[in-house]
Amino acid sequence: MLPAHDYAPAPETPADIYAAYLVHLQRRDRGNTAYTQAARSFLRRWPQAQTWADIPLEKQLAANCSTRPFVTFLMVSRRLRPGYDYLVCRKLCSLWHELTDSCLQPDLDQFMTAAMELGFSERVSSAIGSQIIARLLIQTGRPLSDLRESDLQELLHACDTRQARTGRGAKHYRSTTHSARQILFHLGILDTQAPPAATALSLEERMADVPATLRPAFVAYLNRKHATCVPKTVSSLATRLAQFGRYLAAVDPTLTSLSQLDRRRHIEPFITSLTTAVNSVTGEPITVADRIRRVHAVGNFLAEITEWGWDDAPPRRLIFRTDLPRPQRFLPRYLPVDADRKLTAALSSSPYRLAADALLVQRACGLRIGELLDLELDCIHEIPGQGSWLKVPLGKLDSERMVPLDEEVLTLVDRITTTRSPGRPMIHPRTGAPADFLFTHHGKRLSQNAVREELNRAADTAGLGHITPHQLRHTYATALINAGVSLQALMALLGHVSTQMSLRYAHLFDHTVRAEYERALDLAKSHIGGLPTTGRQLPITDVTGASWKDSPAIKSRLAGGYCLRAAAQGSCPYANICEHCPSFHTDATHLGILAAQRIDAHDLATDAEQRGWIDEADRHRKLIARLDTLIAQSAPA
Template structure:
């Protein structure tokens, strides 16, 4: 049963009026108070605030530039995130382990917020290891990037964080099972605090809408319609595998042509040939390695079958002309007798 949320909405004091000089002074005071002041850190901080008197402008840089911050500058960024409402972007936050967060959070506006989360986690029976791991992986990052308190978080914030994890998987080929587990734990805690309205989904097949969330809405609905139809004649596992392969195709289309409004608009030169070429460099979601020729073969066969089926069924969403041909299917190596 969901508990009532009796806490008033909270927000984190970001103190947006502070200048670069004020922030530098606050940072140097923090270093001195924690016994970590030294010439190297001070020089790095002065260089940072000289270049970025409005630090939030730093977050508008490409990710590669943000990640280039050296070891002496990163503590400045951590200080700003925890104490002064600095929002570096989920892409940056997912690249940094924030290993010093439990030390640096003392005395910050986020301390009471995360303490509330940890207390609720303990009351629900989460072990200390899981509480601390979850707290540093998801709630801390949500508080930093949203600039809001725990009570003002929403399901959409969890969804946005999950989407950022999926985007990083696409970009790097690295899966995030620990983050996804922490998102589930976080949603459980927020539900029992009365902050979100539902518990995380547990067990059973993942709904097609969720599995194909990265596919643009019009294409997603057409693909889901096809998968629902295939349920009538195929085993559940077969349809699930087909959904995965069509998802990869749909995500590619969403990337190269986000304005494509229907499968009917597929063009061989604009969509199919670039997709076929991209398979050579596609990496597996499981291990980050290039997919095998067998996987390439199966992905092309799945899309070919999809397009053939909807054409034969007379669906309006079928392309007007054939866009994939037999020779497009990667040839599997012949096994010698």
Template sequence: SSGDPGIASLRGDDLRDAYLRHLTATGRGNLSYEWAARRFFETWPDPQDWAATPLQERLSAGSATRPVITFLMLHGGLRPGYDYLLSRKLSPLWREIQTSPLRAEIDEFLDEAEQLGFTARTRLATGSQAPIRLLIQTGKPMRQLTVDDLQEFAAACREREHATGISHRHYFSAISMAHMVLFHLGVLDSPPRTGGPIPYEERLAEVSAPLRAELVGYLERKRATCDRKTVSAMATRLKHFGVFLTETDPALQSVRDLDRRCHIEPFLASLVDAVSDKDGAPISIGDRNRRVVAVATFLRDITEWGWDAAPPRKVLFRDDIPKLPQMLPRYLPIDADRRLAAALTEHPDNELAALALRLQRACGLRIGELLDLELDCVHELDGNGAWLKVPLGKLATERMVPLDPETLEVIDRVTQIRSHGRPLPHPRYRRPAQFLFTYLGRRLTQQGVRRELDHATELAGLGHVTSHQLRHTYATALVNAGVSL
């Protein structure tokens, strides 16, 4: 048990006497507390029997009895059930924990959370919401907690959320943060999943079962030869096609039975009025093009592979693919570039994300390359200064970019304020890696970078700017300086 083994092994009068000694030692003893303790332990010589009573009976404990329950929970004498722990605010815990065996473990948790950069308010809120409840209910020392323990707690949160209709989002956030802190403490072997790949079966759940099986089989095959992000994009686009077929022809059992007049032409026509799942706006011509290309590639591949699911005749042709306008890359004019740089330097909302954007602009990185940078990315070349080693990106190649003193200062500042902790799994290789941009124990996300860019463009009085425009601005500046394409 994580509690005092002497308390955990006591029963009845002995447990009552231990509680009364605790009240005296902490200067909170009074007659009503003593009477409540006597009644409680006379009724429940083994307090764990109390935990088996209906929730409403447990919650009905009076104000003089609740301190008994708190004492038992914090000293390893009672595991009251997550339903009880989630139904009570447990506000006295921070005061009572100071004299309990859990104090050292909670202090260790809070110290690590501070090292990872979490604010005092977040640390204390999370400490009371997740780790304290986990230690109480599991009865384990913190070093013995497992992912299964966190999942059991999360399942209890979902069950209570469903029963009450009250959002438990704050508990789920606390569980995720607790998972991250326990990972960096070395308690858990892996960090929490943060938007990682969703199984194809789950992503294509809206597609009818027979069609879904064929699409999932294709995506699993493409994983062998394509980048993970490429296959993920294929899954998104093929999902739209599969959902369309499911809705328009529920009886369709295989893509082998696709008919151009009944299926392909109505699908192409539907794209004109299709809207984005994110904002409800009409999809762009580029998105229409990508959806049709994905379907065409799928049908071509399974035909060339000789799959039984391949249609016996061609149903989608090159002219069916929407034509894209030939646009020159968008870059920021010199004045807009300077105003954006000033906003990122002088008024950042998230300093780490602002520094990431400044590094992206200074080196012309894609956003994926930027966030994949590791701590050892700067290399000194004899007689040639400092260079940034850019990891494998969209084209599966590495490259070196020269660094000026100002950009080196940006990287130095990043290393000062980044979140320290254990290496995190690399998304490409799965090996542990110390990434350059880490925030609150996690990798900085593309969403976090984009939020900071939106903040800076608003301050600079600019319209919508994408992070990839910083790459085009870098390239344009080089061309203007006489560097060859």
């Protein structure tokens, strides 16, 4: 066997190679006469083992089951470089057993250690090492530290060639190559990190359904928008303009220039068609907000190329403000207190700690999901006398801000720093500068999809419906409004640039509206006056002959009667106050009254639960507990 780091073995005779193979078989405690005879036959025919790589691939793959172990031995001992076409066609199922004590093992151990430090499981690390790294080490004949991007490309090219020849896909090779490239980057072997696994289509490809005569104008406009808009905005514009282009291709195939657009023939029918358009993913009708965005995109496109004086621009304005449907004014979709608590509990007990903790940080700080995943390791700032603050990076509105933190969030961030995967700084997609991101997994930034999947899992565990990450931001803002935070402070904490954005939350629970409601209700009660002493009273229930305990109202049993309140009034703060007062005393002569009151309280609790009045049911349960105590104290010894 060759020394561990002898990458350029001295010339050997067939006898030397055969002797090394016998030692290899003995160390592995396997082999028989068929193995040794196959090795002797191989060496008689190819005394220089490397010449075997020159025979056609079909003959290489036709080697029998006794010859293949010898070929594998030659590869792992760096005596044979068979070619990537052979390596991607062989499964090499027993490769890890063959690697034991081989000259490849130190490099593979180094790679495996780095992979597991980045959060890959041992099984996945082993798969990447055997499928990609071992094949690269065998074919290149170089150590791990000398691997290059071109080596990975040659391996992938061999996979494409195999797919074209046999139809066998190379998806698993591409996936593991992507991960291998990222691990090699963090090891410092490659200079650039792995590109996104899914490559975005070019603008020309995205405009493929636009008529060929109109396509250059669409593409040129989108390229121009790159100068003033972020890539995500340009991508959204491309989606909406491609829809407009497909519409033009369907309704007027003869259209050859945007200057020929006519409002009556093209624009008005397009706007009308949006009322019946459906979402391509869900199949549901598009929302009013989506209709507005589509009209805006087309209107701005046509208006801007006209202002810029393009040759094929429309001669006049074609879309106007009145073409936009009236927007629907929804309140922010916050989580009620009970749902918020259940979701927090599900996230706190999640086994997927990094994504769960990311969501807990978002809920605690009111971040947008993009801002959350852009946080860097140095995002926590300690200000003397002012406590700890979170520096929120540039986000949707291109503005930074500082958010105050409490000890609970600091503990959460400390836990994140221990569960994130370490590694080299990665290129920031916004600035292009190296950055140490807070949320990293498998040597890459945590993706929005991973965060959304964890939120869906936690919501399902908590028994809640579909929840979006932005609802956590709404919940944060709503909690601040309920706590009485000022509008100016809310704007600063949320990073809003206009009061209109923050006023949406102020409208949720307007304390002035509540105070006016209660004032008007009290005034109305005072105008009612006393109840008439004569005449027939109105029925107290909606069921003829029903007991007062069955009435659809909030009810309390009193010493000399009962109290009925409308559900909108809520529970009376004075109901049964005497029974809970420390000055209240009773004795055995009142046991019958207390027992009857307890029966009524039990019936009222059951009635409240059936009507969904949980707080009212709890009030009756507390009264029952208090009555049990009073009855026990009053019972004769």
